[in-house]
Amino acid sequence: MVGIVIVSHSQKLAEGIVEISKMMAETAPIIAAGGLDDGSLGTSYDKILAAVEEVYSSDGVIVLMDMGSAVMTTEMVLEDLNRPNVKMIDCPLVEGAVLAAVESAGGRSLDELSELIKDSRTANKF
Amino acid sequence: MDTKKILAIIEAIAKRIEAEKNFLTELDNEIGDGDHGINLARGFKAVDEKLPTFADKDIGAILKGVGTALVSTVGGASGPLYGTAFMKAGNVCKGKMEITEADFVAALDAAINGVKMRGKAVEGEKTMLDALCPAYKAIKVGIDGGKNLIDALADGVDAAAKGVEYTKTIIATKGRASYLKERSLGHQDPGATSSLYMLQTTLEVLRST
Numbered sequence: 001m002v003g004i005v006i007v008s009h010s011q012k013l014a015e016g017i018v019e020i021s022k023m024m025a026e027t028a029p030i031i032a033a034g035g036l037d038d039g040s041l042g043t044s045y046d047k048i049l050a051a052v053e054e055v056y057s058s059d060g061v062i063v064l065m066d067m068g069s070a071v072m073t074t075e076m077v078l079e080d081l082n083r084p085n086v087k088m089i090d091c092p093l094v095e096g097a098v099l100a101a102v103e104s105a106g107g108r109s110l111d112e113l114s115e116l117i118k119d120s121r122t123a124n125k126f
Numbered sequence: 127m128d129t130k131k132i133l134a135i136i137e138a139i140a141k142r143i144e145a146e147k148n149f150l151t152e153l154d155n156e157i158g159d160g161d162h163g164i165n166l167a168r169g170f171k172a173v174d175e176k177l178p179t180f181a182d183k184d185i186g187a188i189l190k191g192v193g194t195a196l197v198s199t200v201g202g203a204s205g206p207l208y209g210t211a212f213m214k215a216g217n218v219c220k221g222k223m224e225i226t227e228a229d230f231v232a233a234l235d236a237a238i239n240g241v242k243m244r245g246k247a248v249e250g251e252k253t254m255l256d257a258l259c260p261a262y263k264a265i266k267v268g269i270d271g272g273k274n275l276i277d278a279l280a281d282g283v284d285a286a287a288k289g290v291e292y293t294k295t296i297i298a299t300k301g302r303a304s305y306l307k308e309r310s311l312g313h314q315d316p317g318a319t320s321s322l323y324m325l326q327t328t329l330e331v332l333r334s335t
Contacts, residue, residue: 076197076206
């Protein structure tokens, strides 16, 4: 299964999104990388790296992030890792995460998953 | 400029950022998420603690070490932005125990391009680039025109200060301040301000040594 990492400035937000996603897909390898080491707001290079390593398999990993430094720090982690099967995707964080968890648990490949999540960009709530 | 001077500059920047921490955070409270000063001070504290381990390193390795420390400790956008800037400058100075005026200009150019690349930003968006880009242009013109580094850098600092003033007159289109749209008018950009402090501090150290 494709691993999923949720990067947010807030540990609570990242963990909450993992919680919501697991409601739909209990078996999905989804993990939070939120906040700084002391739990304060911010994005941590080391936390993101450790999270990617934790859910990494040959199936690959996708990383979803909130904004600003979450995007830039993830970009730096991915550049340093330099693994083609670890990708960051631009999408609404909650909808993208739920979709990713469901599709990962359903056995989708990294490429299929990446394309599907992009659809969440244009999905309307009502 | 040798490694000793580079280390003195970095140590002085760490002190300056610590001293301006509350002011930078106040600026960021106005138009951002209010963490710029605190974050950057945390980053430079980590840099300061690592300084003894840089003592026998070349300038490239020192700058790279500074960048790495910032990326892993700042926690806000200034971490990846300044981190990338120092790392890119480090690439230019790789293996060098001393750098020339031309190296300094090339390192600053690489640093600025790093910020542009990482932040997907250009001048005029109310970011650190509005201090750094005019500073670079002034320094380059000065060096190309035969000025020494101190005089050229003094021009650069003036240009950066004008750039910080200019950020008060424009609407932010990058970073957190962009959420405020026209309400960001009238406020100076915290990132441009911290960039100005780094350039000012560099000049002060060069003048005093």
